[in-house]
Amino acid sequence: MVKIGNIELPEFPLLLAPMEDVSDPPFRRLCKQHGADLMYSEFISSEGLIRDAMKSKKKLDIFDYERPVGIQIFGGDEEAMEMSAKIVDTVQPDLVDINFGCPVKKVVCKGAGAGVLKDVDLMVRLTKAVIKGTNLPVTVKTRLGWDHDSINIDEVAERLQDVGVQALTIHARTRAQMYKGHSDWSHIQRVKENPRITMPIFGNGDIDSPEKALEYKNKYGLDGMMIGRAAIGYPWIFDEIKHYFKTGELLPPPDMEARIQAAQNHLTWAMEWKGERVGIVEMRRHYTNYFKGIHNFKEYRQQLVTNDSADELFKIFDEIRDAFSDYQIV
Incomplete structure (x- = not known):
């Protein structure tokens, strides 16, 4: 201790x-x-x-x-x-x-x-x-x-x-x-x-x-x-x-659902703490890191960093879920 x-x-x-x-x-x-x-x-x-x-x-x-x-x-x-x-x-x-x-x-x-x-x-x-x-x-x-x-x-x-x-x-x-x-x-x-x-x-x-x-x-x-x-x-x-x-063993990397969940939680808590507008804007710097190394993600990243509506952002997360439901992270 x-x-x-x-x-x-x-x-x-x-x-x-x-x-x-x-x-x-x-x-x-x-x-x-x-x-x-x-x-x-x-x-x-x-x-x-x-x-x-x-x-x-x-x-x-x-x-x-x-x-x-x-x-x-x-x-x-x-x-x-x-x-x-x-x-x-x-x-x-x-x-x-x-x-x-x-x-x-x-x-x-x-x-x-x-x-x-x-x-x-x-x-x-x-x-x-x-x-x-x-x-x-x-x-x-x-x-x-x-x-x-x-x-x-x-x-x-x-x-x-x-x-x-x-x-x-x-x-x-x-x-x-x-x-x-x-x-x-x-x-x-x-x-x-x-x-x-x-x-x-x-x-x-x-x-x-x-x-x-x-x-x-x-x-x-x-x-x-x-x-x-x-x-x-x-x-x-x-x-x-x-x-x-x-x-002495490595945990498997977080899967796509874990990454989406973390980004969603981060966004939700950021809006609760800073207010919706500031929370949305300040979250933008984090999305690249949550989805680093994910192939064919560019289009969704672009949507996440340009959208100003909380409802729309959560819809985009659902689209990401559907699009990457079988995606294997190694």
Whole structure:
């Protein structure tokens, strides 16, 4: 069993990564159904929360069926981080996570996200401010360092633990790598093996199959792993990995009915949460992933991403059912 504060997770938990414009409640609900052990909100700007920005506020929505769930915040100002932690406290997630890993320019330019990797003293001050602002466990997600010549994750891990961080997720790339190139988990392994480190250490980066998950679990000896892009349109990845850990056997891929059902549920929950119009539009980015690799699907995909009517969309799903009733996925 892995513990973060009072949160008890199973042995070697699988975490769903906080992904901008992806990890919202409808998507988290699907991943929870398919085996995710701990999930996070999309990252939320501390300044946005304090300004009462509607978009930031909406990201605070959490539901009991998805617990345990963490809310992730980012920012480069201590006062704003402390105040936003107090706001997060009011919606009572299970933990608060700080994003010190986002490599996107508009975040880094504000001295937030992975930008903080260039100033570990500032990272520590921001972390202390969040811990001061909340009664919940505080965790951090970060990267190996700013670039290959300044990998400082060993110092970062020790100093974050010293000020009270209760778990650390490390994306095994530098900021300079963005999401490209090879992720190097050996640096995360070194952090885990540091005798001073007692908090759980989770690895993130490039886990896209049960086989790779088991290989990395055995090779690097971490406490668990976080999965991001591989879960988009494929929430089954969590169940598949757990099954493979237990049995050494691969589950058959989800059949066409399972994919249609998942896409329908996702659409239904998106409309319930965001309203019909926004739910329909924001679902469009997911259809390609749900039906990836399905032959002769182009025409239906086109219909799904251009139709504005919920009733019509559900009719299209029924047409897909009929058209692909004998389709074998291998």
